[in-house]
Amino acid sequence: MKKWVLAFGGVILAMGGTLAARTAMFTPEAVADGSAVKVGVAPSFDVQQAAQHLGEAVRFQTVSNQDPAQNKVEEWDKLHAWLVSTYPKAHAVMRREVLGKTLIYTWPGSDPAAQPIIVMAHQDVVPVTPGTEQDWKHQPFAGEIAEGAVWGRGSIDDKGSLVALFEALEAMAGQGFKPKRTIYLVSGHDEEVGGSGAEAAAKVLATRKVKALFTIDEGGLITTDTPMINGPAMMIGVAEKGYVTLRVTAPAEGGHSSAPPKELGSVNLAKAVVAIHQNQFPLELRGPTAQMVEVLAGKAGGINKLAAANRWLFGPMIVGKMAEAPASAALLHTTIAPTMLEGSPKENVLPQSANALINYRIAPWDSSAKVLERARASVAALPVKVDFTERPPREPTPVSSATSLGWQMIVASAQAGHQGLIASPYLVVAGTDSRSMAPVSDDVYRFQAISLATTEIKMIHGTNEHMTLTNLESLIGFYARLMVTAAG
Ligand SMILES: [Zn+2]
Structure with missing residues (x-):
């Protein structure tokens, strides 16, 4: 028992030393300041x-x-x-x-x-x-x-x-x-x-x-x-995120809503939208967002700097914190936003076709092809079709x-x-x-x-x-x- 405690204590101590050393030496990677540039004199203006x-x-x-x-x-x-x-x-x-x-x-x-x-x-x-x-x-x-x-x-x-x-x-x-x-x-x-x-x-x-x-x-x-x-x-x-909208279509037979069939296009569409939305792109601290976190944490110092300097250990914690607010979560992955849903034009009419538009903002490490592939995989078990809309996808820059x-x-x-x-x-x-x-x-x-x-x-x-x-x-x-x- 005592031996174990000693060994464990040793690990903690060693880790503490590593954390401190990494924090002390930390500078954001691949981000320059302006100190090497001699700024010219601007003309005066009114x-x-x-x-x-x-x-x-x-x-x-x-x-x-x-x-x-x-x-x-x-x-x-x-x-x-x-x-x-x-x-x-x-x-x-x-x-x-x-x-x-x-x-x-x-x-x-x-x-x-x-x-x-x-x-x-x-x-x-x-x-x-x-x-x-x-x-x-x-x-x-x-x-x-x-x-x-x-x-x-x-x-x-x-x-x-x-x-x-x-x-x-x-x-x-x-x-x-x-x-x-x-x-x-x-x-x-x-x-x-x-x-x-x-x-x-x-x-x-x-x-x-x-x-x-x-x-x-x-x-x-x-x-x-x-x-x-x-x-x-x-x-x-x-960098700018890419932009693409997918159309999900669920075929249906239509008819009077007083005698609905077992399988309804509107229900299949709803299931498909949920399936696509639940299969979120993973949250990742990388690219410009990782650089941003390093720069800001380096300036903030304290626990923020410690966390940023030791992402091997605290990365998931940083991601978790950022994921709490939609604006910062959007910096960590390709976002999925179901925006328009369409069924029948009248309350007592079954839809002949139900469709949804899902808007994506693509992270720099993803592509419109990956978006389509992921959405199709999410609904593989459902009788729906997923395609790009007429508007051509815009890839991330x-x-x-x-x-x-x-x-x-x-x-x-x-x-x-x-x-x-x-x-x-x-x-x-x-x-x-x-x-x-x-x-x-x-x-x-x-x-x-x-x-x-x-x-x-x-x-x-x-x-x-x-x-x-x-x-x-x-x-x-x-x-x-x-x-x-x-x-x-
Ligand atoms: Zn503008």
């Missing part, structure tokens, strides 16, 4: 005037409706003309191409051997949800400046970035900046409904054999109350490097405006136009240099979207420093 400009941009109702027939196409033309007249110096140095309603600008660099960079911001906005108009403190398309902010739909997503990029470019051109690397600005017209414009722009760049050093688009920001550290961190999207020169330039350019801010890789669960740039860019990053608390993020696509002047100034300064640093 934030008050920029706010006026953003207000003007918000007034163009470039709303992407689900039904494109409802879109006011002339609003895009008006926005284009406004850009030309508002930013004459930028337009004097850049070549402008119009691809449908999508814009490609090229500011040619002096060194043809240097890899170009791509900056992105889309023109369209989501509609204001009917019935919520009166909840806005300032009308969604009035572009008012009040309470230290520019208010309206698109003031952040993504006219905030579009205007900030042009303010930076106008200031750079005005102060005689000459880029060494070519700068491409790609502004998609339909990001909110699929991003066909950015896709077409990427094809044009591919025919020109463009291979950019990096692309920067929306998709991450500075969260001021970041989990684990309860403070600010720049969350830079290094490649994962961009968190040590590349582009990454370091982005981090350093943001840190120059926010001293001591830590940078973390991040898996973007939504979609952005930048996914189309993977073939023409070594790395693709998703980050807006604006600071928001978790509770404020819902105003994007929600009610009372507004860009504070502090955030607008941060965003312009960031883009200007980044372009001067990368292309100078």
Whole structure:
């Protein structure tokens, strides 16, 4: 007995030593900071005037409706003309191409051997949800400046970035900046409904054999109350989940509901949906999410750092904790969301066919083929069919490097405006136009240099979207420093 206790104690001691040693030596793997980059001096700009400009941009109702027939196409033309007249110096140095309603600008660099960079911001906005108009403190398309902010739909997503990029470019051109690397600005017209414009722009760049050093688009920001550290961190999207919807169909005979047969399509469909949903993809701490946990835990210190440094032991505990909230659980696996179910059109009629749509967001290590295979395996014993819908699947993007020169330039350019801010890789669960740039860019990053608390993020696509002047100034300064640093 005594011997056993001694041996056990020895194991614990040895383990404790290992834990402590690993924690002490812990640094997040494969995540660089910005200390190796010398940040260029950004040209000065006028934030008050920029706010006026953003207000003007918000007034163009470039709303992407689900039904494109409802879109006011002339609003895009008006926005284009406004850009030309508002930013004459930028337009004097850049070549402008119009691809449908999508814009490609090229500011040619002096060194043809240097890899170009791509900056992105889309023109369209989501509609204001009917019935919520009166909840806005300032009308969604009035572009008012009040309470230290520019208010309206698109003031952040993504006219905030579009205007900030042009303010930076106008200031750079005005102060005689000459880029060494070519700068491409790609502004998609339909990001909110699929991003066909950015896709077409990427094809044009591919025919020109463009291979950019990096692309920067929306998709991450500075969260001021970041989990684990309860403070600010720049969350830079290094990958986007894929997207696919499956249709499950259960054939049925139909007929009067007063004499139902033993086997019902509606019941088979219900069983199939449950079977698919119960066969969840495993929760895994890997890829960008693992990097994120390491960076944040390293900063947090204490028990968090101990756990992150010893994932061989505490990995399941971290996964369990993250799985408690839907937002963090989504970072750990491919999600399964049954969204639309359809049976008969009347309460006393049996369905002739019952079907369900199941929406998936695919983790970087999975694929649409794996999704279909898993769903079919889940319902193998049921008389149902599972297929992709007409909308083609979108695979997850490649994962961009968190040590590349582009990454370091982005981090350093943001840190120059926010001293001591830590940078973390991040898996973007939504979609952005930048996914189309993977073939023409070594790395693709998703980050807006604006600071928001978790509770404020819902105003994007929600009610009372507004860009504070502090955030607008941060965003312009960031883009200007980044372009001067990368292309100078
Ligand atoms: Zn957006």
